[in-house]
Amino acid sequence: MADERPLPERLLAVATRLFAENGYEGTSVQEIVRAAGVTKGAMYHYFAAKDDLLYEIYHRLLALQTDRLRRFAGGTGPAEERLRAAAVDVIETSIAHLDELTVFFRSMHLLPAEKQKAVRAERRRYHECFRALVEEGQREGTFRPGVPADLAVNFFFGAVHQLSTWWHPDGPLDAGAVGDYYVGLYLDGLREPGDGSPGR
Amino acid sequence: MADERPLPERLLAVATRLFAENGYEGTSVQEIVRAAGVTKGAMYHYFAAKDDLLYEIYHRLLALQTDRLRRFAGGTGPAEERLRAAAVDVIETSIAHLDELTVFFRSMHLLPAEKQKAVRAERRRYHECFRALVEEGQREGTFRPGVPADLAVNFFFGAVHQLSTWWHPDGPLDAGAVGDYYVGLYLDGLREPGDGSPGR
Amino acid sequence: MADERPLPERLLAVATRLFAENGYEGTSVQEIVRAAGVTKGAMYHYFAAKDDLLYEIYHRLLALQTDRLRRFAGGTGPAEERLRAAAVDVIETSIAHLDELTVFFRSMHLLPAEKQKAVRAERRRYHECFRALVEEGQREGTFRPGVPADLAVNFFFGAVHQLSTWWHPDGPLDAGAVGDYYVGLYLDGLREPGDGSPGR
Amino acid sequence: MADERPLPERLLAVATRLFAENGYEGTSVQEIVRAAGVTKGAMYHYFAAKDDLLYEIYHRLLALQTDRLRRFAGGTGPAEERLRAAAVDVIETSIAHLDELTVFFRSMHLLPAEKQKAVRAERRRYHECFRALVEEGQREGTFRPGVPADLAVNFFFGAVHQLSTWWHPDGPLDAGAVGDYYVGLYLDGLREPGDGSPGR
DNA sequence: TATGAATGAGTTTTCATTCAT
DNA sequence: TATGAATGAAAACTCATTCAT
Incomplete structure (x- = not known):
């Protein structure tokens, strides 16, 4: 055993x-x-050091999420639909690895400078891929162009990275439900008002 | 000097x-x-102890924000407008006290149990006041009823509590702009679609 | 007690x-x-650190010996006599503080770079004062001019710094005897041959 | 390569x-x-152990030097000349193996007791061979009889064993020059004064 | 109201050495 | 003849806290 x-x-x-x-x-x-x-x-x-554990914990999760994001982003169909799928997915994998996420965002400031730099670079690549999807939706006219795409991405991931402050597996909402609600709120906020598409 | x-x-x-x-x-x-x-x-x-400093840092900020929230909530006019004002305000005071906020959300898990409990209780009172505004908006028909109000509050404050991961005073957006954008995104997500009211 | x-x-x-x-x-x-x-x-x-102890041990001894050397060097009379008195004295104080001396010369290579530099600078000041006495004797014609004064100083202090490899308080020679013998050997080596002055 | x-x-x-x-x-x-x-x-x-390396490093050098000393000591001619040749030679081989010498004299105190004893015994044999040459010179009347031969040997090897504290291959003196100067100083110190033989 | 010497329990990390392969 | 994973004991150093003054 x-x-x-x-x-x-x-x-x-x-x-x-x-x-x-x-x-x-x-x-x-x-x-x-x-x-x-x-x-x-x-x-x-x-x-080599205790902080290697911390680095490795998030590095592995981020590699997984980056890989998944790239699959969704590289798909076909309207940007909004790809973004929705990617956003729901990242919430689900974040909840599936909530300990990893929580630990890292609480403690990344304790990493030595060079490791912090490395992980920030990895994070930035993820962010930029996600932002590209938002910008695509803005160019397509689905999303309001007036919102800076970087800010829109940060808004969403702020909510995602704080999931562990309230979500609990024994609570009323499972990962899928949280994903649907969060992404629904988010996309309705992004969407060009009065375009007729329903809030999911 | x-x-x-x-x-x-x-x-x-x-x-x-x-x-x-x-x-x-x-x-x-x-x-x-x-x-x-x-x-x-x-x-x-x-x-009495080092963790008293940590407790006090957030306790004072939270007291300030709770007081301000109550003023906004207790005002007159439609719930949406009171919520908007309160939400913009909390972003502005959060940015004005970004160190306090950051420190606390990174380290509250290090507080001894009873202090953690105390601060959670204070936080819950804040949360409930904010949630009541959301629910009021839902009852008024401005906000979609299908979204659990607790979740909606957590969604917003996730984004707020992570502000320090990306916002910087030398960046392109000042606190007011961040407040307007964030609250705009948020309220459009909450709002009943097709109700004709303009995104901001 | x-x-x-x-x-x-x-x-x-x-x-x-x-x-x-x-x-x-x-x-x-x-x-x-x-x-x-x-x-x-x-x-x-x-x-502040274990190596501070090591530094301080020798720093104090060296300060004492530098002070004493300066008194002898600054006296009156022929250079040879001042050098003899100073050399006997340094052997006696070295034997009186043999542990300090031994410990330091065995382990100074373990000091961090900046502390090593500091103590080398202090040591160099001592060396230069001693060398000046040798050069004075050479100018006076008592000592052979052909021997580089730096080398002559290093020769003597090599012997002094290794005293702990053989000297023991229970042995046949007390500190004064060692001083007389060593300084006798040394000055006879330095002295212009055939100048008639007796090996003490 | x-x-x-x-x-x-x-x-x-x-x-x-x-x-x-x-x-x-x-x-x-x-x-x-x-x-x-x-x-x-x-x-x-x-x-078998890390300290075997330390032991072996010096053991090999000492075996080499003992062998060479015995050749010089066993030669013909006046003791002074054999001593001079042996003393110059030991300085030259010491400088040629300065790392070995330095390492050993810094760290022999870290050897386990039995290895320290072994190396001390080897060292003593070397010392005694050298001392015998001094005593021979004293009996021949070349060297002053009043100096204890043991002390005279220790005096010289003190200077030799500390060579690494100041000698450097890029410095002004090569190994031969150091040997000549040191041995010149040394033998003039040992020599019966007024015997007319020139300081080399 | 404040000092600063001292505690004691704890931390991360290092390292010579062993041993199954 | 050599590997490299794993051990176990110890190392230097830190730190929140106390207390006599």
Whole structure:
């Protein structure tokens, strides 16, 4: 019944859970390795520092989400529909990895400068892909042109990144419902008023 | 030229700045008192513990925002207009106190349980007041009834609480512009489609 | 019967003894503070780092020896006699502080760069004062002019700094005897041959 | 272009350089094997412990120097001339192996007791051979009898063992010049005054 | 009202060494 | 002959907090 995944993955999973429960600063390396059933040396064999765990946790999630976003963005059909699908999807994967997301956005300011820079660059690539979809919708005339696209993207991801402050798996809304509501609110806000398309 | 405010206020101001720069756990009590030009004993004379500073920082901001919200909510006129004014106002005061907000949302998980409970209760009162405005708008028929009001409030404050991840005083948008755009996006998302009222 | 000296002095004395017994790297901060009867925090209250102890140990000895050298150098009489007195004196104070000397010359390479630089500068001032005496003797015709004065100084202090490899308080020679022999050997080597002055 | 020497020799060479640069305790086994392009297992195949490297480094140099000293000592001619040749030679080989010498005299106190004892015994044999030459010169009447021969040997080797504190290959004096000067100073110090023989 | 020396428990990280392969 | 994952013990240092003054 032992966890059979390779040690690095096991350590990341354990660290994610503990960081989510007690905070990054509130979790000692000792606690992580104890929970993973190994010794500190084993952890430092794979991760050069505690903050490598934090970096890797979000880096992996972001790689996953970037990959998915690119699939949606590269599809066919009107920008609004691709954006809707991508936005619902990112909410669902964010909720599926809520610990990772929460931990990272609470604690990224504790990363050493160069790691912070690296993750910001990765994040920026994600942001720009999403923004391109918004801009496409504005050019198509579906979305109001007066809203700066960067601001519109930040507005949405602010809401997404704060999901863990209120969403709970035992609550009344599942991930799909949250996605539909959030994206509905968001797209209706973006949409050119009086264009007749229904708020979903 | 010395800072003439009472010591507790000076300590809170210094702590806010240092917490924003280096994180709550990344700032030692020693650094705070050195920056304030006093010694530890002086600080412990006014604050029982380091986390009192963190609590107080947000408690004061939240008291201010709650007070302002109540004024707007208690006004006259359609719910939508009162909500708009309150929402723009909270964005403006949030940007005016961005360090306080940032520090708190990054680090509230480090507060001891009872302080976390206290601040959650204060936050809940704020949330409920805001939610009541949304519900009023829904009853009035201005806002779509299908969106759970709690979710709508969380959606908005997610975006607000993440402002510090992208907003910067030297950027192209001032606090008023951000308020107008965010609230515009938000209210258009809430509004009953096809009701003819213009997006902003 | 407790040691009544101020804590910093007590810590330096304890550290000197332990470093001499087990080496700088072989002595933990834990051992130092245990031997001094205090806790680590107390030590770090006075010394910013373990290597501060090492620096301070030699810095104090060197300050003492520089002061004494300057007194001898600034006296009257032939350079040879002032040099002899200074050289005997430095051997005696070196033996009186043999632990300090040994510890430092074994471990100065472990000091961080800037502290190494500081102590080298202090050491250079000492060296130059001593060298000036040698050069004075050469100008007076007492010492052979063909020997580079820097080399002559290094030759002597090489022998002095290695005293701890063989000298022991229980051995047959006391500090005064070592001083006389060493300085005798040294000055006879320096002296212009056939000048008739006796090897002391 | 790879280093073709057998692995043990390569490891010793690499260790010597790193120990000289960063100190014995400041150099990890990991760094040694990385610099040698092998893994830890390979090193532990040839050396039972890290301190074996330190022991071996000096043991090899001392064996070399002992062998050379015995050749000089066993030659013919006056003791002074044999001593001069041996003393110049030991300075030259010491400078040719300055890293080895430096490393050892800085760090021998970190060897485990039995290895320290072994190397002390080897060193003592060297010392005694050198001392015998001094005593021979004293019996021949060339050297002053009043100086304890042990002390005279220690005086000289103090200077030799500290060569690395000031000598540098880019400096004005090459190894031969240092040898001539040091030995000249030394023998003039030892020599019976007024015996007419010239300081070289 | 304030000082600053001292505590004690804790932190992250390092490292020589072992051993199954 | 060599690998490299893993151990376990210890290292230097930090820090919120207390308390006699």
